[in-house]
Amino acid sequence: MNVKIKVLTPTGAIGTGFPRDAFEKALLECPDVIAMDAGSTDSGPHYLGTGTTKSSASILRAELRVFMQAREKLGIPLIIGSCGTCGSDAGVDLMRGLCEEVAAELGQTVRIAGIYSEQPASSVKTALLEKRIKPLQLDFIDDALVDRCSRIVALMGVEPFIHALQEGADIILAGRSTDTAVMASLPIMRGGHPGAAWHAGKILECGASCTTTPAQAVVMATIDETGFTIEAIGEGARLTPRSVMAHMLYENSNPYVLVEPGGVLDVEGAVYTAIDERTVRVEGSIWKPSEDYTVKLEGAAPCGFQSVVMSIVRDTEYLERFDEWLACLDSVMRQRIEKHLNIGSGDYDLQFRAIGKNAALGDFESRSATPVEIGVMALATSATAERTKDIVALLNPYLLHFPLPGDKDLPTHAFPFSPASMDRGVVYEFVLSHVMVVANPLAPFRFDMKTIEAA
CATH class of the missing domain: 3.30.70 (Alpha-Beta Plaits)
Structure with a gap:
């Protein structure tokens, strides 16, 4: 089986800008999906606490318009994770409303999947009672602390994205998710090497930050049966094995191990080879499924x-x-x-x-x-x-x-x-930084599929 799945990531986070010329050039290589992040905890707990986004709605709308036009032209999915900065339900609804407005303006018929990640306090307290909550950066947790939280979100892995794609979604707007899962989901669904898919997702998560020319590039990874090839696209765009390898250290204490929902990515044996000044080949990444499936919980009070x-x-x-x-x-x-x-x-x-x-x-x-x-x-x-x-x-x-x-x-x-x-x-x-063991990777999340008909 000859598997080659191209994942185009034009920006580290929608709403922060991207080089338009480089994006248009990347579209000529016919990617299979346009995938990007929309959120982070980098700006602190305010956004989760209030359920608001730090991005400008007008800028989000303008960038969505470009991405939705490209998606329609190529007939490929558009996936956006951690909508609204914090992945709140309101963030998903904001992005969904913007998508519907743009679809109406462009005369597009599009099937939109909203995936909601906010967790009811009752569900978290039940998991706590059943001893399915384990500490990460923070240790203490009890029912009173859970009740203090204004919002709690769970970080989804690839399974909710795959479910939405299998249900025919053209655009996926997800609540809080791991950055990596957003990019890894389609390659894993289509049979790409799981270690390569997760590793490529990690390198792609911040867009062109893995290059040596971040202001000039967009990045695209091609995942196959044995590894992945990552390419910096744009006038003068460059990347190196070192710049690609270094991104495993970003927001990660161990440069060789990345813990994700459902397993662990091990890249200690990965080999990075320069193909040319803007292309690097990576092989040897290993995905190790874990015994328990866990999702991280983030809570702000x-x-x-x-x-x-x-x-x-x-x-x-x-x-x-x-x-x-x-x-x-x-x-x-x-x-x-x-x-x-x-x-x-x-x-x-x-x-x-x-x-x-x-x-x-x-x-x-x-x-x-x-x-x-x-x-x-x-x-x-x-x-x-x-x-x-x-x-x-x-x-x-x-x-x-x-x-x-x-x-x-x-x-x-x-x-x-x-x-x-x-x-x-x-x-x-932030008062919750824990993981919750779940029997079903889809169970903590709510799905809302809606088809917008062209006028």
């Missing part, structure tokens, strides 16, 4: 009302003794919050972040040079909006004038905007 206030410190002495100054400010503020507002330490959270001085990496930062200025950002969070505003109001003049110990002169730092504080409203935290 509200953790309070938050306000942010910021000032800028530029005085040389304060920069040189910044850590001492900030530690003193932190200590004094906590004493004053308890004294003047009668708020105990367990009833609020106050964090200071030094923007320009180890703000991202903290103690892991290796740079030692004194910056020209440091932005001091304070984040106050508590159970009520009023309490948080009180904390920030108390903090405001201290961020502007708080002196170093022993300094006889009152300093004036700088506020970058007025008012200096911003109310962020309710903020969220």
